[in-house]
Amino acid sequence: MEILSSAGLLAGLNSEQLAAVTWPAQPALVLAGAGSGKTRVLTTRIAWLLQTGQASVHSILAVTFTNKAAKEMQLRLSALLPVSVRAMWLGTFHGLCHRFLRLHYQEAGLPKTFQILDIGDQLAVVKRLLKQLNIADEVIAPRSLQGFINAQKENGLRASQLTARDPHERLMIECYAAYDSLCQNEGVVDFAELMLRSYEILQSNEVLRSHYQNRFNHVLIDEFQDTNKLQYAWLKLLAGEHAAVFAVGDDDQSIYRFRGAEVANMTRFLHEFGVSEPIRLEQNYRSVGNILTAANAVIAHNASRLGKNLRTEAGSGEKIRVLQAINDIEEAQFVVDEVKALHREGLNYMQMAVLYRSNAQSRVLEQALFRAGIPYKIYGGLRFYERQEIKHALAYLRLTVNPNDDNALLRVINVPARGIGARSIENIQAAANETGISLWQAATSLAAKNSKIAAFVHLIENLQAQAAQVSLPELMAAAIYDSGLMEHYRTQKGEQQERINNLEELLNAAVAFKPQESGFNLEPEYDENDPLSAVLSFLSTASLEAGEHQAGQGEDALQLMTVHAAKGLEFDGVFLTGLEEGLFPSEYSMAERDGLEEERRLMYVAITRARKRLYLTMAEQRLLHGQTHFALPSRFVDEIPEAVLHYLSAHKNSLVSRQQTTQRTNPFHSRSKLAETPASTDFDGFQLGQNVHHERFGTGVIIDATHKAEGARLTINFGKQGIKELDTVFAKSKLTIIS
DNA sequence: TAGCCGATAGTTTTT
């Protein structure tokens, strides 16, 4: 096989990219702007390191956040190099930690068959724990405890390392400790535990630490701005003194602070790894000039940044189309009309996306699209391996490989119903608590007295016997059919066909599953002749790669998703909807410190998704939680230079543009006569939803009003200035109606 | 043990 020359590998890179790819074996921080060829730089660097003999596949550690990104890198890498990238430690933080723990389960104090808890499983454990400790939901809400535990773990802190500031916190910490020991007893680990446990082992076990520190001399990280405290510490520990850490990220695209991501890790990296200046990738290969101008202008309003300005060699392109609709329904209709028009012009639906800040906004869009017969695909919602029937089927498998998994037992002991009711389960739990054994052990001891329990025990024992002998698909089939699960869904009334299909799909997945490719079994310890290894891999993959959000691949469909979900994606045409104060930027975020900057980064991410055409839309009125809300256009729209914007009127064939030269004190407020709000009561000359100007507070919208003996009392949302209550008797002279 | 009812809450979510 011909080996590509180094020159061939590097051909076509721009000077910035070349500098990054061929950076010497020293720490580097690459500031990779949106659409600047980040993945290419990352993969080419790895290929270059390998090809020039600076590194071997064994000495490279490459980390991503998503499975998608990891797969993408693996794919591109194998296209660049004839070597097998299988042996490389390339994967997600959690995937790699998982591999580490499987390899060193003994050092980690875990059973060989330990199982992974996803968020749903974790919540179930937390609920069970609180019940066990007799703590009411009102005292500690399960979700808040779950959040607390995860946040602490992501900060690298165990319960024993925490000090309480108040009694409530002390209780939370006690629960955290109890939770950890519960998980330990049951042989299960949550996502954060995968990381924390790995980190702790590396820290305490010198043999392992020096082994890995010596092994990895190149550590590469993607999306570095999204790392949390623990991930940073883990990387630093693994890298040791000598590894060349190559961190790639974009501080302007840090949008996961609510999940513990710390942008500050970027500056921290510069200091702690002695990097004087980041390498900037500012050449954008995605968007036309006007879109980049908008993105640059918006993000320039943020104070805390490392600084970066995207440029393109493409032309300025079309202007960004802006539309303020009367309400959310009209906004959705506009999107429908434009999507239709673009599709007629030859653009695939797939190449267009409708983005919104929160999932709740999708409904109106969905209805309009459905009515118009436009195929669409919504991202978000339940993923394949999170579905009830799938989790049930997998719980049988989990119980088979790890009978101490109380979670799994409780999930399936009476699904399908086999006469083990609440009181029987209570008996089992009581027996287990008494002697400190697992539910499974308690159940086996109670089987002699209870035939229903005996039947269940027999079912699981039968699966266990098969596990050692039959293949994964056969075991999966046994779990689905012998348990009666399939029969259960077949005989249940209602729309169960979907669940049956999913169970069949699960069987297909088991048949198609290749443990060697699951990314967890690349080490010599993996025994491909041991059926149990395949089952463990399958279960782990199910937890760590919960699958696609929605099926229906291959179909040409319009893409609907939140801005968060759109990160990393790109489309020819993008509709950025719901650009209203309070919604985007969201009200919640504005209460938080630096919350507005995070929202602005989100806006930056949203804008930079578009290649050629970008629409910014907003509604004056929107139905939220069953109530009509009035809002002003998002401040982010005002932050975009007028020169790249093109205002559209809200009516008929939508593309009718408003004269560019129209005096533009505030184009949003020059509402057309046709678009007048439906008759509303008069409040001393004012109306609900009206836009007004106040000499001190600026522009606002009347969101509430009450009649008074004399005049009226108006509640006005002045956006940045806040919501004010004004009395017309006093304020009338200071208020001007502008629409 | 399913099914119904009322109360409740309701940003974003890579693993």
Place this chain on the structure above:
DNA sequence: CTATCGGCTA
């Protein structure tokens, strides 16, 4: 508005 959950009843 509307999805979800816990408690209660048939």
